[in-house]
Amino acid sequence: MAITKGHRFPISFDDAFPQGLVMVGDVMPDVEYQTREDKAAGRPARQRMDETTGKRQWKVSVTDPHEPNAKRKSFEVTVLADVQPVPSTSEVLPGMRPVEFEGLTAEPRVAGTGEFKYQTYLFRATGFAGSGRGAGGKGAAAEPSKAA
Numbered sequence: 001m002a003i004t005k006g007h008r009f010p011i012s013f014d015d016a017f018p019q020g021l022v023m024v025g026d027v028m029p030d031v032e033y034q035t036r037e038d039k040a041a042g043r044p045a046r047q048r049m050d051e052t053t054g055k056r057q058w059k060v061s062v063t064d065p066h067e068p069n070a071k072r073k074s075f076e077v078t079v080l081a082d083v084q085p086v087p088s089t090s091e092v093l094p095g096m097r098p099v100e101f102e103g104l105t106a107e108p109r110v111a112g113t114g115e116f117k118y119q120t121y122l123f124r125a126t127g128f129a130g131s132g133r134g135a136g137g138k139g140a141a142a143e144p145s146k147a148a
Contacts, residue, residue: 008052008105008124016104016123019066021077022092023099027085030057030078050124055080062099077101077123087128101125 031045038045048057058079067073079085079101089097103126111120 006107008107011104011106013100013102013104013129016106017064017066019064021062021064021099021101023087023097024061024063024074025095027079027087028059029084030059050078050080053080055082058085060099072120075120075123077125079125079127081127085127088130089128100129102127102129 029047031047034043034045049055050057058081060077060079061074062077063074065073087097087099089099091097101123105124107122107124109120109122110117112118
């Protein structure tokens with residue numbers, strides 16, 4: 001039995017990112033490439049649709065504090081949703097917030113060129129988890145609770 005190209009492996013967030021992720025910037029639509037002619041004609045960029053689910057694709061730039069290699073520390077997660085997803089956590093610094101994803105899948109890919117190729121993953125998710133988590137590890141709360 002063979003695994004087909006493009007197979008998306010379900011993976012738990014804790015297994016993929018033991019120290020969590022930090023979102024940098026905003027959630028942006030994943031748009032198709034526009035040629036100069038398209039831009040000059042004033043044609044709007046079209047948002048990409050996922051071939052498997054038929055949902056819109058959104059890009060989220062994240063940083064993984066657990067990754068030791070600086071070149072692989074930052075990457076994008078594609079969120080598949082009909083409407084723009086909104087993170088449930090507060091900013092800890094301007095433009096930075098700890099996030100956790102639901103419905104996470106990993107698709108193996110080869111990156112690099114020539115003799116400097118390496119294996120990487122294309123991560124997709126269905127949205128942000130409601131509770132959030134800090135970059136400091138398991139169970140870190142997004143906001144401190146207030147005592148009564």
